[in-house]
Structures are given as C-alpha cells and as structure tokens.
Amino acid sequence: MRLGVCPQPFYRGGFAAALDAIAGFGLAGLELPVDAHSPFVDLQALLDGGAEPLLRQLAQRGLALSAVSIHQEGQLLLGPHHADTDGIFAGTPAQKVAYATQRLCLAADVAQRLGVATVVGFVGCEDYTRFFPWPATDGWERMLPVFRERMLPVLDHFARRGVVFAQEPHPKQIVYNTETARESIALLDGHPAWGFNLDPANLLLAGVDPVVFVAEVGDRIRHVHGKDGELVAHHAARSGLLAHGPWDRRDRGFRFRVPGWGDVPWRRLITELVLAGYDGWIAIEHEDPTFGPRDGIQKAIDVLRPLLPNEPRQARWW
C-alpha cells in the first residue's frame, strides 16, 4: 500500500508549496479535489490542456495522484436540496441534480485525462434522518429508486471513461454503513464502476466496525482515507456519538482525529485490507481539531507507515 494525503491542510499556501510540503513529508502522492471551490485546480481548465502541466509538477517531485475527489458537488445528486447546499450551488432541486450529474461526469473525464483510476466523493441523500422509520415508516425505502435512477447514467459515463466512482460512506449519504453499502451494490445491479472510498472514521459515526466493512464489501474498496475518529471517553456519556455543533468544541462527544489518536483499530483494519487483496492508497485526511496542520500529518505518518505491508503474502512455510 502507498501513503498519500488529502491536501486541504495546505490550501492556504498555494499548489506548488503544497506539493513541496507533501514531498517533504516523504509521502507518495495526494488526492486531488476538483470541486469548484478547490483553490488548487479548475476542473474545466484541466480538461482544456491543464492536465499535462499538473502531471509534470507532480513528476518533478516524485508524486502521484491517488484519486480525484468531488465531495461538495456530488452531494447535490441526491441532496438535501434545501438551503444548506446553496453554498455549493444555488438553484432548484432539479437544477442542483443536473449540476451534480454534470460535474460528476466531468470529474470522470478529468480522472481519465490524468491517468487516475478512481474518483472519490459523495452522492448525498435527500433526508438522511429517514434511517429512523418515523414518522414515515417507509421514508428510506422511497429514496432508493431515485438513487438508482440518477446514479446509473453517471456510472455508465464513468465506465466509458474507464474510471470507478468510489462513494465515501458518511453521514448524510445514501451509503453510511455496511448494510447500506451492500444495499447500494444490489440497487445498482453490481455496476462495475461503483466502488467505495473507505473512510473508517465516518463509519464509526454510524456505530459500525470498519473492519467488518472490509470483510463484507472489501472487493469494492478502491481508495482508503487515513482518518480516525474518537468517541471522547470522558464526554461520551453526556454528549454521545451524535454530538452536535462545531468540531472544535472542547466537550464534544465525538471528534475526527488523525490515525492512531482515535478508535479505529488500524492493525486489524490493515490486516483485513490485506486479506481482501487491497493494495492501493491510504490518503491521510487530517480533520483533527486538536493538532496543527503539520503536526497532524506527521503524527499520522508516524502511526501508519510502520504498519503498511511492503511485500506480498506467501504460502505457508512452516
């Protein structure tokens, strides 16, 4: 497996400085965000000749792209379509759906142009609270055909580009735990362009074990986030798993952490990824409100690097 990074902690210094920093940490590459808000690249410009210079910038530093990412705009495919997503794209629900569809397809185009096999991102969920069957008992089930209807054409486009869309299980997504991941594969008829970006911290937020996610749908995992989540032991009894409010609230019951500082069982997770045949990227995603940007990335590397396998398994020798 190779160790990469999500470059958001370096947004403030410009793209070249970000690449320098990433190479300076000894990392092998990065996940490239192509949402319209990305300060680093412009999706359309990449398609209009910008891909090659970018690849040269990477090559000069010995870096590679682990994936192209599109979380914000992808969210609009299923919603929510109320005011909370106006900051991404303002419009009617139908306009938001159309925009998301278009941007997802462009992301596939740019991934192909950049020689990247995977687009990671979100597709959203109209109303995620429907997991709880009240007041409408069939709220969740009513959303499923809509998901199928909107997603299949997008995936067909991805297939034509030779790229896989790797949905990141996460709160407010139609896929947020192991059961909904399996459900999505069935709904999409096992479409070959449908995969997952395993972010184990997000799965903790649904109360599930990310290792079991790998055991059950590991053959669909196309990308992995090196992110951890901490159920804060001394606040959890009152604040709980579903703590609300700002990420840097001191007494939050749950917070995202860099790997090794939360509850993800990394040795078990990496072992199960090995057993599932995964040999791709782990991109460190630093959203830990307790560490500065460089501190967090360095600590993540310190924890993860010694755990990664460097050679294939062999038949029993004993």
Added chain:
Amino acid sequence: MRLGVCPQPFYRGGFAAALDAIAGFGLAGLELPVDAHSPFVDLQALLDGGAEPLLRQLAQRGLALSAVSIHQEGQLLLGPHHADTDGIFAGTPAQKVAYATQRLCLAADVAQRLGVATVVGFVGCEDYTRFFPWPATDGWERMLPVFRERMLPVLDHFARRGVVFAQEPHPKQIVYNTETARESIALLDGHPAWGFNLDPANLLLAGVDPVVFVAEVGDRIRHVHGKDGELVAHHAARSGLLAHGPWDRRDRGFRFRVPGWGDVPWRRLITELVLAGYDGWIAIEHEDPTFGPRDGIQKAIDVLRPLLPNEPRQARWW
C-alpha cells in the same frame, strides 16, 4: 414511583377492554394519547364534556392518568414539513406549524380538564441531520431561534393551564441528548412549563447514558417511559447504532425492547431518579418487536416492579 403503561398494544380491542387489561396487570394507570389518530379518545370531545365519563371509567378500575400525550401532531411544530409528515396533517409548512400549535394548546386544555399535570410529546426538528456540521456548518444553530419563537407562546399557554409540556428526547427532535436538553432550557429562559419525558431507550439511540441525563437535568423530568433499547451484540458491528429499515428486521443492529431486555441500566437509572427527587410515573412503553403485546408488558412488570422504591429515603442511621 408508580407503574403505568402506554396503551398502544391494546388499541385493537377498544378503550374499555384496554382499561380492563391494564387493571388486570395490576398497573396503576396509563398515558393517554390525544393525537387525532388515537382510537380511544377525541381531543375535542374530551373538552366538550367527555372528560368526566372518562375519569369515571378510570376510577371504576382504580386507574389514573400518568400523562396526556401528543407525539404526532407536536412533531409538526418544527417539522420536518415535507411529505413524511403529510400523514399527520397535510398542508404547507406554515399550516403544519399552526396546526401543531393549536393541537398542543388543546392538549394542555384537556390535561387541565382531566386533572393531569403533564403533557408529554414531541416538537420535532426541521432537519435533524444538521447535528453534523456539513455541508452547512451552522445548520443546527440556525434552527434554534425558530424553536424559541414557536415554543415560548405554547409554553405560556401551558403555564396558564397549570400544565407542563414534557418533551421526549428522541431522534428527529430538537432535543435528543443531554446537551440539547440543557441547550433547550437555556433557549427557553428556563420556562417553568418546559420539562422532559425521559425515555431512556431513545437516549441510547444518540449514544448517551440516560443516567447522566438524570444527573444533569433531573429536576426537569416530569414523566418517565419504561422502555429499553438493545444494541444487538451480534449485529452491531455491521448494522450499527443507526440501523435503518423496519423494526422487525431480524438482523437490525438496534431495536427497542421492553425493560430488562436491553442495555438500559435500570438499577442505576432508578437510583439516580431517586437522588434527583423524582417520585412520579414510569409508564411502560412496549415497542419490542420480539414479544407479543401481553408477553412484553408482563415481562416489563416483572423487571421493573421489584426495583421501584416504596418509601422515602431517610437520614443516615449507621
């Protein structure tokens, strides 16, 4: 404390039969649902002379009312106001809010008429997923002034009737854990007509410890539900705390149970209620998909009855 019941398991046999059955279990009373869908009573009819015959029916069997309840219509006060609540009342969001306001106030009126000190129920939440601060970082906070604005007039009406509204912390409510309960008290300026209906199973669904809820806001608890919740040990790793779909799905990661069959630490909870000075009702709410209606209630009684205190604490004698 006194042991009562929520009468939904007896809906199919008519009100008189329900009362007979409740008395037959040796229970002391019941929580009376006054939503429009209630098969037992009509809210307006109770105000138009129906209260007294109902009280006589109860008295004949030695039963009392632990509370009046209004969950469905109360939900409309804050929402969600999309299609999922049309089954409760179809209309625009504004119409739904108006209807909820009116029905909540009528519930206070009927409680007063019936000599009941507490109305338990829901007030809803426009979008409960906003606990997670993405895509809008301030989604939750934007809902809070609306809650205050709509709730205060209702509470003033309650205060005029000498009745307390006891919000039941629950998913899809503006109050769903200990932190939001404290937040609500502050938002409502500590309004004396604002209290809580402690349903410990609902709190488990937020990952919090119901005992801590009592320790922190116990002086606002006006009613307690005898309901349990089970994080199903052999399914939780894959299905999680936020399991979706029908309650009777066999491999669900979480299900409601009758007391003693789930994870609520009843001895700790009752001890903390004693320490908080609570000496009111525990109304068994049987929503356990694994037991028939009578089995569930009997098992709940078997578990809870020996745990209830029957005399006041005394000063140290040793």
Added chain:
Amino acid sequence: MRLGVCPQPFYRGGFAAALDAIAGFGLAGLELPVDAHSPFVDLQALLDGGAEPLLRQLAQRGLALSAVSIHQEGQLLLGPHHADTDGIFAGTPAQKVAYATQRLCLAADVAQRLGVATVVGFVGCEDYTRFFPWPATDGWERMLPVFRERMLPVLDHFARRGVVFAQEPHPKQIVYNTETARESIALLDGHPAWGFNLDPANLLLAGVDPVVFVAEVGDRIRHVHGKDGELVAHHAARSGLLAHGPWDRRDRGFRFRVPGWGDVPWRRLITELVLAGYDGWIAIEHEDPTFGPRDGIQKAIDVLRPLLPNEPRQARWW
C-alpha cells in the same frame, strides 16, 4: 417454548420417583435417555411393548417427552475408537461403528413409537484434536468423507421413521461450533433428518457465541438444552478455557452451571430463538458441580421460566 429437564439428577431414585419429582417442579416434560446404561428404560423393551405403559406413566403426571437421547452409543459412530470408549461398547473400531449405527437406528424406531419427533445425541469424532492443523495439516478434512458415508444411511433411516437426529455440538464431536455445524449441513446435502440440539454451554467451550449459532443455523435447531457454562473469572487466567481434570476441582477455569449462573446470555439467546421461529423445548440439563440436584433444578427454573415467551409475536402496533 416449554420447559423440560434431563432426568440424570434423579437416576438414583427410580423412574417413577423421577417422574413425580419432575412434575413436582412444575416442569412440562423430560428428555428420555435410551443408552444401554440408562437406569430408566431398556431400548429393546420399549420396542417390544414397553412404550405404551411408559406413555401412560407420563400422561398420569401431565408430562411429555421433549426428545429421546443417545449420547454414549452415538459417540461410537465416528469415535474415538480406542480404550476410552470401551466402557460404552468394547470391540474393534468396525464393531463399534456397527453398534453405533444399529443403536442410533433403534433410537429412531423408539422415538417413532413414543410419538417423539427428535432424537438428540452425539456422533463422535475420530480425533477431535485435528481441529489444529498439526502435525497433519489435513487431518480434519480427511475425516469429513467418513462422516458423510456413515451418517447418511442413518439419516435415511430416521427420515423413514419421520424423526430428526439432532446432533449436540460439543467437544469431541465432528460438530462443535458454528462453522462445523454449517459444514455438516453441506456435507450431508442438507438432509432433512439432520438437525441440532443446541446446548449453549458446550458452544462456550469452543469460544463461540451461542446466539450467533442460532442466527446462522437456527432453522435446524430441533431441541435446546438449558445448561450454562462459566469461565471462572478468578481462575481463567491460569486454568483457561480448556481446563482439565474432574468437574468438581475447585480451581477449574471452566465449569458447567445451571442457567443464569454462567456466561450464557439467556435473554439474547431466547430472543434469537424467537426470531428464528423456534417454539420447542428447553430441557434443563443440570451438570453443575456446585449445587445439589434439587437446588440446581429449582434455580434453573427460577431463571428460565420468567424469560420464556407465552404468545406469538404480532405485527407492529405502534
């Protein structure tokens, strides 16, 4: 579900006294051992006219038979065939196999004659230590075709008698945990006369969760033993799960217990049996070395009786 008992604690007083005692405990029936060593019945005599008087003895006391049992002689089908089983039947391995085959079939005959649907018992294992793949890596696998070859004719005989053979997962059996139970069903082509007698304490000895056994192969469970097992907390660290020597050794790391005094999660187990549609017997098996015979049975009843369901589940009413 109905509560019965395995009658070994009453062996010393004769059959009639045993039946009186069982009825005196308010139990509904018993499991009838038909091994040659049984002091209560003679298998051949039952087939030669003894069945009807026995059924009358039961009927006079309102008792029924939960199953016919044959553990000792069944063990000889697969072994071990060395000296340890000479006390059951002395002979060559081939003679032991032939004897076991004959006795198992006679047990089916007598079950049919007694109107009992299930024969519970053992079929043994030539060398149970082969679960550990050393010194022969394929030791376990080599035993499987033999099991199939010997068991299928027996099961065909059972099928002709309308009786199911319920193998009790247990150490020294070809089925001792959930995985081997599934393996056995596949090896026997899902033979309809093949089922299981769930003894949850035995499964603890393999380190597995009996609730998962029910979740996975619950539709094959034909009988249940009310027995518990205790990993003795203060001795386990040194004596372990595989403690050796006499059952009444004081510092044993594991001992069998009556229900409620060990580690079996009875509420979870009974819930999962309900979900699997099981509505048969739980026969208390008292092999607890810390309680006298009557004490143990009474305590088992005290624990189990309040947990059993008395009516079917119903569709959701809330």
Added chain:
Amino acid sequence: MRLGVCPQPFYRGGFAAALDAIAGFGLAGLELPVDAHSPFVDLQALLDGGAEPLLRQLAQRGLALSAVSIHQEGQLLLGPHHADTDGIFAGTPAQKVAYATQRLCLAADVAQRLGVATVVGFVGCEDYTRFFPWPATDGWERMLPVFRERMLPVLDHFARRGVVFAQEPHPKQIVYNTETARESIALLDGHPAWGFNLDPANLLLAGVDPVVFVAEVGDRIRHVHGKDGELVAHHAARSGLLAHGPWDRRDRGFRFRVPGWGDVPWRRLITELVLAGYDGWIAIEHEDPTFGPRDGIQKAIDVLRPLLPNEPRQARWW
C-alpha cells in the same frame, strides 16, 4: 446458608419492635451489636442475667443470633488513638487500648453466654495511610508486631470461651484486603480463634475481588455481611474509588448499597463460599443512602434469597 440482618435500620423503634420487624421479613436472625452505644442491649447486663430473657425474646419469634458484634470499641485496640475516636471512648492511647481489650473480652463472654460462636468486629489500625510507603518506607511493617502483641492475649481469651473473633476487613483496619488477611493469619501463628467477617463491599473499597478473598482464606470465614458497594459509573472518573465526604452526597464516586445494586458478583461469591465449605449466615447490612430502611432490606432479601443453597452438593451424577 441462612439469611439474617444487622439491626441498625430498626434502632429507632426499640428492640422488641425490631425483632418483630425482622421476623416479619421472614429472616432467620440478626447480628447483635454490644458496643456501649447500642440502644438494644447493655453488655454488662447481658452477663448479669440478661442473656436468658433476650434468648426467650428471640425464641418467641423463631429468631437466632448470627453473631455478636463490636466494631466501635474494637477499633480502639490499634487505633487511631487521636481525637477521631474520642467519641467511642475518651482517654490516652494506653487507656483506649486497655478499654478495647476489656470490651473485646467481654464480648466473647457474652457470646458464650448467648450460645453464639462468633464475635464480629474491628481491631483498628494506628495509621491506615501507611499502606503507602511514604514518607516512612517501613510504616506499615512497624505496626505489625504491635498488632500481634495486643491481639494474641485477646484471642487466647476467646479460645477459652470457645468463641472466634471474626475481623471484618475494612478501610482503617490492619486487615483490609486479601494480602493483609493472609499476613494477619501468619502474624498470629494461625490462632484458631482468629477468623474473618466477610463484608464484600468493604473489600471493593480496597480495589480487590471479594471472590478471591474467599478462594484464598475461605476456611477462616466465620460470618458474612450481605452488603454491596457501587463504584458509581457516571461519577467514578472524577470522584474515584476513594471518594470523600458524607455518604449521601449525590455525586459520590463510591457508595454502599444493598445487595444486587452494586458491583459485588453475588452468584460468583456464593458459589465460591459453597466451594469453601461455608454454610453459615449472611447478615444483610443496609447502609444504602438511596433507600429507606424497609425498602432496602426487602430489596436485599429479593436479591439474595433465591441465590442461597438449600441442600448439600453431591458427587457427580452425570
């Protein structure tokens, strides 16, 4: 085993009323405090002819004495001898030692007179904080010869009376955990009049497992207290095991409870007592600050009675 009670909860109503109440609970007897502060009996008066009337009072109600107890005055044998014990007996350290010696011996006399085999109580500890070897590294060890010197004559007196002194392991005693219990036996040369009154809740306060106490020194247990202790789960992280201040402080990290409401593993404890051959009394000691006197005793009985053995173990029958 037989179930008795420590009568302090009944102090306020007089001795006859206390005995009536105890018999009314169906208990078999009581532990009789003979400290000078006891409102029920006067030690000297019992020796001067008061024993027989008392035994008649008991016999009329079918009650027996489980033990004579002397906790307060016994404490003075080793101390502390500063102001904290002036309420028991004011004097110089030497006078306090002499008083304790005399009163302990009189307790043996009265036990003999009453036909009671056991005196339970304390012998104190000059400075219990010396368990921690700072500032004096040998503080604890320096106290041991003093204990031996003062205790042996008392025990010789007990032996002459045919009575055993059962020290109750407890904070502020020279015996407070399993290690100090073994140490005491060795220091006293295994004196036959030296035994223990097992109060499992006290042992929790030293962080030890009372079941291990039984496993290691069970043959010296002469009396058992039915008392529980609760490490209060939601306060322990801040208040701890060594919580200070009044017992009824609401946020205390540790509190005494009636059996079944704390952390004592009663089934394991009673099993180990059986294995140790203990067949004596369990005297419920109700010092639970959350229950009234009758509530607490009734709940203790509800928990303990079904757990007690009623017949001896037998050799293996299976």
Added chain:
Amino acid sequence: MRLGVCPQPFYRGGFAAALDAIAGFGLAGLELPVDAHSPFVDLQALLDGGAEPLLRQLAQRGLALSAVSIHQEGQLLLGPHHADTDGIFAGTPAQKVAYATQRLCLAADVAQRLGVATVVGFVGCEDYTRFFPWPATDGWERMLPVFRERMLPVLDHFARRGVVFAQEPHPKQIVYNTETARESIALLDGHPAWGFNLDPANLLLAGVDPVVFVAEVGDRIRHVHGKDGELVAHHAARSGLLAHGPWDRRDRGFRFRVPGWGDVPWRRLITELVLAGYDGWIAIEHEDPTFGPRDGIQKAIDVLRPLLPNEPRQARWW
C-alpha cells in the same frame, strides 16, 4: 510542550554528571529538588550566590529548569506530624509546621532567583484516612480550615515573588483527586499563586481519570509529571489498588511505571492538555521498580516524544 526529567535516578553520580546525562538523552531540562536531603543543591547556598553558577552549568548544556520542587519539607505543613515525618524534620507538630512554612517560602525565593515560575511540591494532610467518614463523620471537613489558615500566608509570599505553588495531587495530601482539587481552589478563594503539578499516576491511585482532572481544573495546571501507574492485571484481584509494602514486591497490585507501561491514556491526556491551553513541561519521573535508571528514562522518551505537539492548533481548514 517540552520534555524534562526529575533527576533522582542520577543522584548517585553527582550534579555535573547528572546534567551531562540529561543533556545526553536530548531532554530540554529538569525539575530541581531543593529539599534539605537533595544531594545536588543547598537551598540557602542558592540564595547566597549559588544561583548564577548553577544557571551557567545548565546553560552550558542547553538545559533549563522546569520547576523547583519541595516534596518532603512541604509535607510537614499539614502533616502527619507523628514519627513517620521525623526523618524529614524532628520536632513538635508546631515546629514541623513552622519549618515547612519557612522552607516553602525559601523555595519561592530560590525559584524567583533562578527565574523559574513554578515550585512543585506537597503540603501534606494530617490524617488522609479521614476521606472515609468513620469513626468521625466530619474528620475530613475539620481539616479544611487548618489548610486554609496555613496555606494562604505561604501563597501570599509566593505571589510577592511572582511564583506559583503547584501542589501535586497524591495520596496523603489534602488534594488527591479531582474533587479535592476543586475544593482546594474554593477554600483558597481562587488564590492566583495556587496551582497543580499533574502527576497522572498519583491520580490513578485514587481511582480517578487524570484526563477528567485536566478537563475540570486544567487552567490551574502549571507543571506535569511524565509518570505512569499500572494496576497489575494479574495481581489486582487479590492485592488491589491499595497494595501495601515495598515498591519492588513482585506481586504488588499497583506499581508506578514509566510512561507507556501503565494505565495512563497518554494520547487522551495530551489531547486534553492541548485543549486546556497547557503548553509547558512534562518532566519524566522514573520511579519504576522494574527498569534500571537509564532504561526507564529512554523508554519514557521513546513513548512521549512522538506524542507531543510542536505547533499551535489552527482554525478549521476543511
């Protein structure tokens, strides 16, 4: 945060050698003991011109002082004043109090002279066993005014010197857990010269979570000890938290350890220190009876160094 050390493991080699060794480990500084028994410095000599040469010795090696420490003599302020403290200073209780007062004030003087902001130490406790409210129910409370009376003048002296006294919560101190820490702040009217030296291992000995200590009184933490404590898993059931006797006894239930080898959750602790705004020293205190002096310090460094933050937190960038 900066990593320092308590120099006791180097006492045998002289001060210069100790400083060389500390610098050789790459540590940034040390805590300087000024008790009369210190083999390194003489308190009075430091005030009489010795401070500057000492500072030069440090500067030559790039070392700094994390704090001045005075544990032995500070203990005499509150006691115990019996023989156990005669080794520190022999005298009447009043003389011991006077001596402690004088030495504490001199420690403040020397800290000012050395440019050190913090004096860490003990102030003792007359009788620490009074946490348990028996035989005197108000024993603890009676000690509190004495603490206030003796401590306030000392703190006023500290304030005049611009130095904070950081009490180390520990057994046999008036502050030994989170509750008594809060109590002390209130008793001292929140005196600005009153702070804490957080030694997480000491807090384990009271059964409390050191992370909660930081969460509650983190703004008063002025110094931190890098020390761990191990509740020895295989001895705790019999020896307990309050194990007595020599530190190197092999079967002790609790022992001090170097960081990472005990039960202190270092990642949680450092995270909470960050959230509390602590950016000072962690001084490794090696009192681990299982490692030699250099082994223990090296292992402590290996564990702690990678965990320390090296840059400030930043506002959310994602």
Added chain:
Amino acid sequence: MRLGVCPQPFYRGGFAAALDAIAGFGLAGLELPVDAHSPFVDLQALLDGGAEPLLRQLAQRGLALSAVSIHQEGQLLLGPHHADTDGIFAGTPAQKVAYATQRLCLAADVAQRLGVATVVGFVGCEDYTRFFPWPATDGWERMLPVFRERMLPVLDHFARRGVVFAQEPHPKQIVYNTETARESIALLDGHPAWGFNLDPANLLLAGVDPVVFVAEVGDRIRHVHGKDGELVAHHAARSGLLAHGPWDRRDRGFRFRVPGWGDVPWRRLITELVLAGYDGWIAIEHEDPTFGPRDGIQKAIDVLRPLLPNEPRQARWW
C-alpha cells in the same frame, strides 16, 4: 534480553543466505532446528565434525544460537502414534517412541557440542482431547505415569550433557497451560533438566494468560518465542478460539501473528519476565499468514526491540 529468530521463513534460500538475512536484520542469533526434515543441518553430521564449521559460519556474522529445536521428532515420544505422525517417522507406536527417545538424546548431544544450553521442543500427547473428562473420566490422569516413565531417562541424559530440555506449551502436548506446566514439574520430581520454552501465542490457544504462566513457573523458563496470537474480533463469535482448518483461511477465529499484531500483552509479559529474573533470548517465530516473510520479521523487530531491557534493575533510588 537478546532478540533472535526461528529461521523457517528463510528455508527456501539455503543456510548461508538465511544467516546473511538474519544478520542483515540486526538480530543477534537464531534457534537451530535439528529435526530430520531441517533443510539446514543434519543432526548426525553435526556430531561427526559439522559443529565447528557451523559455529564459524555464525561467528563470521556475529550471530549466536539461542537454542537447538526438535519439535517434530519429539512429538513421537507421547504421540499421537496414529497416521497423523507417519510423516515424521512411520512405524509402530513402540518404534515411534524409541525413535523420539533417540533423537531427543542426540539433540542434547549436539547442543552440548555447539555450546548451547537449551533444547526446545515437543514431547507430544497420546490424546490431547482427554483434557475433557468424557467419555472416560480419568483419560488425562491415565497418561501421566507414561509421561513420567518416558521422560525421566531422557532428562537424565540431558543432565549428563549439561543441557536443559525446554518443553513448549502448545495444543497436543502434555503441557499446554499453566496448570499442566506445574503438574509436569511435580511429575518429574522437579528434574533440573526440565524447563519451558514460553511461546505466548500457544498459551492463548488454551485461553490462559501468558503473563500468569511467567508469574507461576517463570523460574523454569529457558527460552521465549516472539510470537503473537489474534482472537479475530469480527470472526470470533462464530469461529471461536478453536477455529479449524488452514491457517490462511480468511474468516478464521484465531490466527498466529507476529508480535504486536495479536492479543499478547507484550509490555506486561516482558515486565513479568524481568521480575522472574529471565535474561535470555526472545526468538521471533513468524507464522503469520497475513505478512510476507521479511515484512513479518521487520514488524516483529519494530515492536519488540524498543521494549527489551538493556541494563539490570536497581534498588529504589526515590
């Protein structure tokens, strides 16, 4: 302690290459297998002049031998003697016993010649399932005199050579947990040539704590294996501790791992070895089916090296 390795992962490349690789990892030595199947050495050839060249090969690389090992042939001493051991040596049981006796003695001879103090290995067990006392209640006990009779002459030979035989507790051995280890010492009259090769992973397979093994029989430990075992958290509930079948089966409930990737508490274990006075070798044994040969050894070194002590303990300095 010194870090070595079991060389099986290097079998495929020849002995010289194996030694180069071992030295390349910075390890201090290796355990030398002398079974007839060993591709590296021939036992008889070593005795016929081959020892000195081998010692030179080691010396050239700065390597030493931690032990000589003989697992396969030793197994034949007690069995099983059926077909499963024919691959080691085909013959009658008596012939297998004779062969094992001869080869064990030759191993002692070669150890003496190589200057190695310890031979590690197996002595087998006729039928390991006899730990469970059914169908023969005394099955285990009947094997013990045979063990004594066969082992004592072998140990006398070892004693004459000045070498200790270190039995490795393991499934299918007469010694497999702490209790059987103590039993073996007693059976062999505490023979000075009888010791143990502690492989903590094997002990996990019996459900015991390897730390307790050290605490109880640590003075007999002559060699330690650096091997770990993982009770696979997400499969254990169904597959259990006694999982069967191939080691690389993906859903196995238990698998061997390299140190740090399983359940062995290495810090506790090394601490207890220190307290037991053990200062010998830890030989990494890599049988982890999830890592390639070099990956596994490197990760084992990364985990173990920082934990080993490098200097003796010292008397208390604080």
